[in-house]
Amino acid sequence: MSAFTRLSALLPSAQDRVHMRAGFIDFIPALIATVVWGFVTGVAMVKSGLSGLEATLMTLFVYAGSAQLTALPLIESHAPLWLIFTAGFIVNIRFIIFGAALQPFFRHLSWKKRLGLGYITSDMVFVLFMSKYGDSKERGSREHLWYYLGIILPGWLSWQIASLSGIVLSAYVPPSWSLEFAAILALLALLIPLVNNRAMWACLVTASVIAWVGQALPLRLGLVAAVLGGVLAGVAAEQLQRHRDAR
Amino acid sequence: MSDWQYDWYVLGAIALLVLCSLLTRSGYFMFGDLLPLTERMRRALRFAPVAALAAIIIPELLPWAYGDTPRLDIKALASLVAVLVFIRTRNAVWVIVAGMVSFWLIRAVMP
Numbered sequence: 001m002s003a004f005t006r007l008s009a010l011l012p013s014a015q016d017r018v019h020m021r022a023g024f025i026d027f028i029p030a031l032i033a034t035v036v037w038g039f040v041t042g043v044a045m046v047k048s049g050l051s052g053l054e055a056t057l058m059t060l061f062v063y064a065g066s067a068q069l070t071a072l073p074l075i076e077s078h079a080p081l082w083l084i085f086t087a088g089f090i091v092n093i094r095f096i097i098f099g100a101a102l103q104p105f106f107r108h109l110s111w112k113k114r115l116g117l118g119y120i121t122s123d124m125v126f127v128l129f130m131s132k133y134g135d136s137k138e139r140g141s142r143e144h145l146w147y148y149l150g151i152i153l154p155g156w157l158s159w160q161i162a163s164l165s166g167i168v169l170s171a172y173v174p175p176s177w178s179l180e181f182a183a184i185l186a187l188l189a190l191l192i193p194l195v196n197n198r199a200m201w202a203c204l205v206t207a208s209v210i211a212w213v214g215q216a217l218p219l220r221l222g223l224v225a226a227v228l229g230g231v232l233a234g235v236a237a238e239q240l241q242r243h244r245d246a247r
Numbered sequence: 248m249s250d251w252q253y254d255w256y257v258l259g260a261i262a263l264l265v266l267c268s269l270l271t272r273s274g275y276f277m278f279g280d281l282l283p284l285t286e287r288m289r290r291a292l293r294f295a296p297v298a299a300l301a302a303i304i305i306p307e308l309l310p311w312a313y314g315d316t317p318r319l320d321i322k323a324l325a326s327l328v329a330v331l332v333f334i335r336t337r338n339a340v341w342v343i344v345a346g347m348v349s350f351w352l353i354r355a356v357m358p
Contacts, residue, residue, distance in 0.1 A: 033339045040343065054257050062264040064272075070303050075260050078248065085263040090299040092271035093292055099275025100284050111277060118276030119269065178350065181322055184307050185329055185346035189339035191300040192330060200297055207298035211305040215312075223302045230298025235291050 016146040023128070023150020030124045034155060035162040037186055041065050042166020043173055044183035048072040052167055059163040063120065063156070066190055067091045069183045083223070090227055098126040105133070105144045117148065122159075125151040198241060203234030321357065325350035 012020060045055035045068065062068055067088040074084050099118060106114055128151055133144060173179050195204050207230030214222020248256065275282070284292075308323045329346030333339075 036340050036343060050257060051254070054254075054261060057258075058261050058264070062261065062268055064264070064268050066300070067264055067267060070299070071260060071264055073303070073307060075257060078256070081256070081259050081263060084260045085267060087299065087303070088264045088267040089271065090295055091303075092267050093295045093299075095271040096275060096284075097289065097292055099272060100279065100289070103275045103279035106276060107280060114276040115273050118273030121272050177347075179347075181325070181350055182343050182347055184304060184322070185326070185343045186339070187300055187304055188326060188329060188346070189333060189342040191297065191304065192333050192342075193337070194297050194300075200294070203294045203297050204301050207301040208305045211302040212309055212311075215306045215310065222306070223299075226302035226305075227295060227298045230301065231291055231294045234294030234297070238290070 012146060016142060019143045019146040020150035023147040024154055026128050026132070027124060027151045027154055030128075031154070031158055034124070034158050037065055038159040038162030039166040039169075040179070040182045040186055041068055042163040042168075043170040044069060044072055044166075044180050046167055046170035047173075047175070047180045048076045050075075055167045056164065059160060059167070063159070064088075064092055064095075065159070066187060069187055072180075072183065087223060094123070095121065098123075101130060101134075102126065104139045105129075105148075106140060108140045109145075117152070120152050120156045122152060122155045124155060199234045199238040202237035203230040206230050206233035321350060321353045324353055 042055065042059065045058060046052065050058065058068055070087050070091045071084050074087060098121065102121070106117055109117070125148060129144075129148055132147070191204075195201060207226040210229045211222055211226035214225050216222070217225070304326075308320060308326055310320065325346050328349040329342045332345035333342045336342075
């Protein structure tokens with residue numbers, strides 16, 4: 001294959017651009033939330049004591065708002081690194097579930113492309129993509145790929161611009177505004193819609209109680225205990241519910 | 248911790264978080280054909296984000312330590328307002344706005 005045909009195979013055709021635009025249009029409502037969230041995360045990183053360079057590295061390469069916001073209070077309280085890794089991993093676990101659902105659409109691509117597509121995935125792309133193509137029989141068409149790109153590329157770009165602006169402008173945000181509280185509120189906004197049935201409520205209440213009591217434990221082990229307790233409570237509540245439904 | 252030690256600590260934390268992102272986001276895209284996730288595991292994992300977020304948020308909103316007299320933190324009150332606003336609007340941006348504004352108001356009013 002000549003270099004030219006190889007290059008033209010990478011460029012989007014007119015049809016590809018139609019699918020990409022469809023993805024972008026579906027993403028627009030989520031754009032404002034992405035920008036506000038990115039800005040808050042940018043400010044919060046600097047306010048938690050990260051240097052401009054460290055915050056920039058974090059934004060560009062971690063690219064996971066909730067994991068970043070989760071890690072900040074831990075970094076500030078000098079928690080051990082293994083705990084920061086564990087907490088970040090747990091908050092990111094949802095991406096494993098998203099990945100398992102999305103992977104059949106992209107399994108035919110080269111490993112480099114799959115690495116890239118997975119790395120800049122987001123919550124929004126999962127919600128939008130699966131509600132559009134979740135039931136489709138066909139898996140892995142060009143339409144899927146370009147629709148996906150139409151969401152993740154503007155998502156990545158708007159997040160990065162907002163987050164870098166937050167890092168630069170954080171110096172002009174006085175400490176008395178307590179803007180780091182906005183980061184906690186952003187996590188709260190992420191949490192509430194997830195709690196949509198009884199089993200999730202059981203998980204939430206159990207994890208909250210253990211987390212509150214467990215503050216006295218060293219190494220923020222209360223966090224680990226709360227996650228384990230919450231998951232077990234959720235699974236138990238779900239089984240109980242199914243048992244009751246079966247009768 | 249001295250300054251340079253702290254810088255290395257932060258860089259180490261960032262490197263580990265990059266690893267988190269890679270493993271959780273690209274892991275399935277890369278090795279999905281080799282790692283079938285059982286239905287039981289999948290169902291249990293659905294609860295992990297809720298538990299983890301609650302475990303991070305609660306100590307920030309309701310901190311306590313031995314010997315402290317119990318008190319209601321302004322942040323807890325402001326969060327309550329934010330939750331109510333979310334239930335009405337279902338909008339993440341309004342949660343942040345309402346929470347911040349009520350935080351500033353309560354702080355200004357309270358002695």
